Amino acid sequence: MRTSLLASAAFAALIAALPAHAQKEIQFWHAMGGNLGDTVNQLAEEFNKSQSDYKIVPVYKGSYTETLTAAIAAFRARQNAHPHIVQVFEVGTATMMAAKGAIYPVYQLMADAKEPFDPKAYIGPVYGYYSTTDGKLLSMPFNSSTPVFYWNKEMFAKAGLDPEKPPTTWPELGEMGKKLVASGAKCGFTPQWQTWTMIENLGAWHNQPFATKQNGFGGLDIELKINDALRVKHIQTLADWGKEKVFVYGGREGKSTPMFNAGECAMHIASSGSAAGIQKALGVEKVGIGMMPYWPEFIAKPQNSIIGGATLWVLQGKPKDEYPGVAKFFTFLSKGEVQAKWHQETGYVPITLSAVEITEKSGFYKQFPGREVAVKQLTLNPPTENSKGLRIGNFVQIRDVMDEELESVWSGKKNAKQALDDAVTRGNKLLKDFAAANN
Amino acid sequence: MHKRVTFDTKLLPYLLLAPQLFVTIAFFIWPSAQAVWQSFVLEDAFGGNTQFLCSGLLADPLGGEAWQRCFRHFDRLLSDPGYWHSARLTLVFSLLVATVGLALALLLAVMADRTLRGATLYKTFLIWPYAVAPAVAGVLFGFMFNPRVGVLAYMLSGLGIEWNHQIDGTQALWLVILAACWNQISYNFIFFLAGLQSIPKSLIEAAAIDGAGPGRRFWTIIFPLLSPTGFFLLVVNIIYAFFGTFGIVDALTQGGPGQATEILVYKVYKDGFRGQDFSGSAAQSTILMMIVIALTVVQFRFIERRVHY
Numbered sequence: 125m126r127t128s129l130l131a132s133a134a135f136a137a138l139i140a141a142l143p144a145h146a147q148k149e150i151q152f153w154h155a156m157g158g159n160l161g162d163t164v165n166q167l168a169e170e171f172n173k174s175q176s177d178y179k180i181v182p183v184y185k186g187s188y189t190e191t192l193t194a195a196i197a198a199f200r201a202r203q204n205a206h207p208h209i210v211q212v213f214e215v216g217t218a219t220m221m222a223a224k225g226a227i228y229p230v231y232q233l234m235a236d237a238k239e240p241f242d243p244k245a246y247i248g249p250v251y252g253y254y255s256t257t258d259g260k261l262l263s264m265p266f267n268s269s270t271p272v273f274y275w276n277k278e279m280f281a282k283a284g285l286d287p288e289k290p291p292t293t294w295p296e297l298g299e300m301g302k303k304l305v306a307s308g309a310k311c312g313f314t315p316q317w318q319t320w321t322m323i324e325n326l327g328a329w330h331n332q333p334f335a336t337k338q339n340g341f342g343g344l345d346i347e348l349k350i351n352d353a354l355r356v357k358h359i360q361t362l363a364d365w366g367k368e369k370v371f372v373y374g375g376r377e378g379k380s381t382p383m384f385n386a387g388e389c390a391m392h393i394a395s396s397g398s399a400a401g402i403q404k405a406l407g408v409e410k411v412g413i414g415m416m417p418y419w420p421e422f423i424a425k426p427q428n429s430i431i432g433g434a435t436l437w438v439l440q441g442k443p444k445d446e447y448p449g450v451a452k453f454f455t456f457l458s459k460g461e462v463q464a465k466w467h468q469e470t471g472y473v474p475i476t477l478s479a480v481e482i483t484e485k486s487g488f489y490k491q492f493p494g495r496e497v498a499v500k501q502l503t504l505n506p507p508t509e510n511s512k513g514l515r516i517g518n519f520v521q522i523r524d525v526m527d528e529e530l531e532s533v534w535s536g537k538k539n540a541k542q543a544l545d546d547a548v549t550r551g552n553k554l555l556k557d558f559a560a561a562n563n
Numbered sequence: 564m565h566k567r568v569t570f571d572t573k574l575l576p577y578l579l580l581a582p583q584l585f586v587t588i589a590f591f592i593w594p595s596a597q598a599v600w601q602s603f604v605l606e607d608a609f610g611g612n613t614q615f616l617c618s619g620l621l622a623d624p625l626g627g628e629a630w631q632r633c634f635r636h637f638d639r640l641l642s643d644p645g646y647w648h649s650a651r652l653t654l655v656f657s658l659l660v661a662t663v664g665l666a667l668a669l670l671l672a673v674m675a676d677r678t679l680r681g682a683t684l685y686k687t688f689l690i691w692p693y694a695v696a697p698a699v700a701g702v703l704f705g706f707m708f709n710p711r712v713g714v715l716a717y718m719l720s721g722l723g724i725e726w727n728h729q730i731d732g733t734q735a736l737w738l739v740i741l742a743a744c745w746n747q748i749s750y751n752f753i754f755f756l757a758g759l760q761s762i763p764k765s766l767i768e769a770a771a772i773d774g775a776g777p778g779r780r781f782w783t784i785i786f787p788l789l790s791p792t793g794f795f796l797l798v799v800n801i802i803y804a805f806f807g808t809f810g811i812v813d814a815l816t817q818g819g820p821g822q823a824t825e826i827l828v829y830k831v832y833k834d835g836f837r838g839q840d841f842s843g844s845a846a847q848s849t850i851l852m853m854i855v856i857a858l859t860v861v862q863f864r865f866i867e868r869r870v871h872y
Contacts, residue, residue: 189837196839200610219608219839226609375729376819383711521838531820535730550645557639561842562607 150449151207152182155191155434156267163469171456178449188213188434189520199226199439208442208450211266213434214253215519218340220437221262222517222562228438228447230454231260237451245458245476249428249502253513254435257341263435264454265475267466269397270429271321272497275412279390283307290391290414294361297391297417301370304390311372312365314380316394318373319526320432321416322358323350328511329418330354331427335555340515344559348551350526351544354422360540363533373534376527395432396498400471403492413494415501427511429501433472473498517558522551595852601845602636608839636846645822646830646847653826656740657804664744664800665793668751673781675752676759686756693749697807701814704742728816732823735816739824742815743808751796758792759785798862805855827851 156164161184168180185191191211198206212220220227234241243251243259250268255261277287283304291297301312315321327334333349340346365371372389374380384392385405393416394402403411418426436457438450456462463479466472468488474480480499483489489496505511516522529547532538538546570576606613617633619626631638640646675685695703707715710727719726728735762785770780809828812818818825818833825833831851835844 192839193836196608196610216839223607223609223611225611226607373730376817379729386711388711518838518840521834521840524833524837527819528821531730535732535820553643557840557843561605561840562612 147176147179148446148449150178150180150209150446150453152180152209152211152436152453153185153191153195153207154182154211155185155188155213156211157184157186160267160470163466167457167462167466170462171453174456175452178446178452180449180453183207188216192216192219195439199441202441204441206439206441208446209436209438209453211434212263212437214432214513215516215523217254217263217435218515218517218519218558221515222344222558226440227262228440229260229262230264230438231255231262233438233447233451234454237448239448239451239455241455245478247473247475247477247480247499247502249430249507249511249513250473250475252507253431257338263437264457266434266436266457267397267470267472268431268433268475269395269472270431270498270502271315271317271325271393271416272396272399272494272501273414273416274384274392274394274399274402275414276384276387276390276406276410277412278410279304279307279309279387280412283309283390288412290412291417292415294358294417294419298361298365298370301365301391302368305369309388309390310369311383311389312370313391313393314372314374314383314389316378316380316392316398317432318376318530319523321393322362322530323355323526324514325416325429326355326358328428328430329416329426330423331508331510332422333510334514335516338509339513340517341509341512344517344555344562346516346555346559348522348548348555350551351541351548354419356540356544357422358419358540359530359533359544363536363540366534373531396473396495397433397471399492399495399498408492411494413497415497426504428504428507430511430513431473431502471495473502516555517562518554521554525550525554598845598848598852601842602849603633604842605635606842608841636842637850639843640846640850645825648822649825649827649830652736652822652824653805653828656736656808656826657801659740660743660747660804660808661797661800663740664747665751665796667744668748668796669755669789669793671748672752672755672759673785676756689752690749692745693747693753695746697743697746697810698814700742700746701811704738704745704811705815708738728820730820732821735820735823739808739812739815742811743804746811747800747803747807751800754792754796755789758789762788794862798859801858801862802855805851827854 152168154161154164161182164182168182172179185194188211192213195206195210195212231241241261243255243261246265249270250265251261253268254263254265273290275290280287280300283300284307285300285303291300297313304312324334326332327350332352332354333339335346335348337343337346362371366373372380372383374383374389378394378398380389381392381394381398381402383389384394385402387406392402399413415426416429436454438447458476460476460478460482463474463476464482464486467474467479467483468486474483480496484496507513526547529538529543529550533540533543603616604613605616616635617629619629619632623629671689675682675689692700707713708726708728710716710729713726716726726734728738766784766788767780770784775783805826806828808826809832812824812826812829813832816824818829827847828851831844831847834840834847838844
């Protein structure tokens with residue numbers, strides 16, 4: 125009795141495991157929680173409905189680092205339990221690239237699967253960040269954002285400033301900040317993700333290098349260049365402003381955004397991906413979104429900003445006949461309508477130019493003014509080797525180092541020059557370690 | 564003196580030991596061995612391109628370079644000022660957590676041990692914090708001391724103290740110590756209370772009749788008789804401060820600001836799971852394991868001798 129029950133249970137399980145027409149499952153591990161996760165599930169469902177050979181199975185694996193660690197652990201276990209596609213944040217790019225036996229470069233995947241693929245359809249800095257020096261795409265851009273400038277129009281009006289005129293340069297921002305604080309604002313300006321906005325993007329925006337060898341695109345034996353005149357001036361100015369609350373430090377990552385949302389800070393530099401949340405918190409009409417300010421003494425006109433966010437990497441070691449499904453999914457994701465939907469619902473920048481056109485035609489930018497600024501910043505000028513992107517090994521630790529050194533400036537322990545020099549020394553050591561471990 | 568039990572067959576004792584041995588090997592020895600192995604290899608994050616660093620020792624056992632290569636990850640750590648900072652910090656942190664936690668718990672236990680109205684209620688309340696997981700304790704303290712919306716941060720600002728543990732490293736360290744002690748006091752309290760209750764009342768009464776005041780009774784009778792409990796708790800608390808406080812640090816400060824609260828166990832996690840530097844992280848684990856083994860041996864060898872059972 126018992127054995128027959130077991131046998132029938134096993135049989136039932138077998139039937140359940142065998143789809144009607146041998147649809148191949150493609151595992152897709154991602155780090156998009158909440159609303160973003162829902163949108164990812166919708167995209168997968170749409171793709172699954174559009175054809176019947178493959179089924180994308182999206183699995184939420186937690187934060188970016190948790191997702192990456194989970195994929196690495198699954199891959200290292202060599203039990204074929206690793207995903208076909210894993211979403212990796214931009215700072216993990218060098219780690220992924222160095223793992224040569226583990227990744228399947230996207231340009232090769234598309235060529236092997238004979239999927240049509242046109243690099244020119246993509247937005248320059250989005251494509252460039254994830255491609256080799258000779259323009260071959262390594263991972264599929266998915267969610268990308270760039271820092272933009274936000275200001276509180278109500279607080280501007282209260283300080284006697286023109287609520288429709290944001291500062292265009294940093295000295296202007298300083299003057300406005302003083303007036304805002306004088307009018308009772310608790311804080312003039314606060315940035316989000318300070319290393320990304322105030323060091324990495326600051327460099328690209330002013331066409332200054334972050335590291336040697338084209339910001340690391342040209343090789344592994346590189347050194348940081350972040351103790352240059354521009355950054356020393358910028359960080360020291362912020363520290364000086366800190367004494368009068370024109371600048372207030374609100375913590376790492378996105379921790380400062382609640383200060384802007386609560387009306388404590390009048391000016392904010394934050395990811396374009398935060399736009400939807402900020403407009404919701406303060407009301408669309410109260411928030412202005414504009415381009416980041418620049419230092420006229422370092423550049424006459426700003427260059428272009430760089431992105432943050434994540435891409436989809438394809439892992440090796442799955443059955444060969446499943447990879448065409450991955451390629452088809454990527455083609456689907458690059459479609460103008462799909463990208464436009466993703467852009468409008470999440471606030472991330474679209475990866476293709478056609479998605480921008482579609483969004484423009486739909487009147488979305490009129491309804492949500494300022495949401496077009498991110499793309500404008502990214503495409504302001506053709507990217508140079510300083511503004512294409514960053515390819516930095518051990519980048520997570522290097523960001524931690526920069527955070528730590530910046531915090532020592534904000535707390536008055538070091539001046540900007542000392543802190544940035546120390547960040548370079550500490551960062552270079554991490555770069556050396558990375559080069560040694562990955563050669 | 565000791566009772567001896569002999570088994571008829573040689574197999575039975577091994578069989579009886581097997582489940583425990585299995586658990587120890589699978590969940591302790593095997594991962595530890597993996598960590599030790601990992602700290603002597605060089606490879607990329609996905610485990611490709613693996614090189615065993617000590618293979619050069621076979622060919623040249625006396626060569627300085629071969630040794631240096633073999634201990635590359637350890638060399639890298641020990642020449643990193645950040646690691647030494649973390650080590651010193653851990654020392655201060657665990658000493659403070661253990662002494663403050665034990666002293667306060669002892670004080671509370673002595674107070675609650677007296678016959679007073681509502682003693683059971685006090686005891687229950689004092690035991691409660693132990694039911695709170697460290698990560699949750701971290702979130703709770705993070706809320707109360709949040710520089711913008713925290714109740715206690717607001718009260719402190721009323722006293723003229725500008726509280727912002729997101730910028731001020733010293734404040735962050737005190738906050739983590741406070742949360743860690745609060746979380747552990749209940750555990751210490753239960754043990755101290757049980758220890759106190761097992762001291763024969765007749766001894767204390769006799770001392771009282773002989774004219775010893777409460778202070779003298781405590782130091783000459785109660786404290787020595789409590790020492791086995793105290794010793795046990797010291798070991799447990801040091802290990803707690805080394806490892807168990809991870810959740811509190813992660814929820815409260817993530818090791819920041821700067822590296823102000825980056826204790827060794829947090830650095831292991833940060834370098835390994837945030838930075839994907841698995842070998843460096845494994846080397847840190849190996850060192851940490853050595854430290855705790857050494858500490859425990861020292862505690863049992865030297866301090867235990869002074870303990871009266």
